Amino acid sequence: MSDVAALLSLARAAKARIATAESCTGGMLSAALTDVAGSSDVFDRGFVTYSNAAKQAMLGVSPETLARVGAVSEEVAREMAEGALARSEATLAVAVTGIAGPGGSEFKPEGRVCFGLARRGQPTQVETVEFGALGRAGVRQATVAHALRLLAEALG
Structure with a gap:
């Protein structure tokens, strides 16, 4: 059984529904969740x-948050996750926003990704992961893998 299939099984057991809010992954996280047949009973929707x-x-x-801290920030990841939860039938939402590359800046380097995890009735969790300059595809793949782990931990 794949990690995603195991995650979906955890969600079924918890009677959870999942939503995603994606920026730097451009839908890759939603695609990973829906690559498994039968995921429609658990995956509600994705926002790219x-x-x-x-x-x-x-x-x-x-817009004030975006102007103050920029899109790649824990504050925006929080608002993305909470927005996905509020605008869906999900009980659990994960958000990703980051710099996939190439490039970045001294303040926001390539490989920096901010994550938000919102659950109904619980405080939203946020974190920043510095994946480093793995290249665009590498950062995006690492981001999807980390988001899937966050979902599994929240369900497990």
């Missing part, structure tokens, strides 16, 4: 919000 305008329109991310 690559632009700041999409984050605001689809998830309710505050």
Whole structure:
């Protein structure tokens, strides 16, 4: 059984529904969850919000937060996760926003990804992971793997 299939089994056992809010992964996390046949009973929906305008329109991310700290921040990851939860039938939502590369800056280097995990009735968790300059594909793959681990931990 794959890790994703095991995650979906955990969600079924917990009677959980999952939503995703993705920026730097552009839908890869939703694709990973829906690659497993039968995932529709657990996966509710995914929001691909690559632009700041999409984050605001689809998830309710505050323009003030974006202006103050930028899209790659724990604050925006929190608002993305909470927005996905509020705009879905999910009980658990994970959000990712980061710098996949190539490039970055001294303040926001390539490989920095912020995660948000929102659950109904519980405080939202946020964290930043520095994956390093793995290249665009490497950062995106590492981000998906980490988000799946966060979901599994929340369910397990």
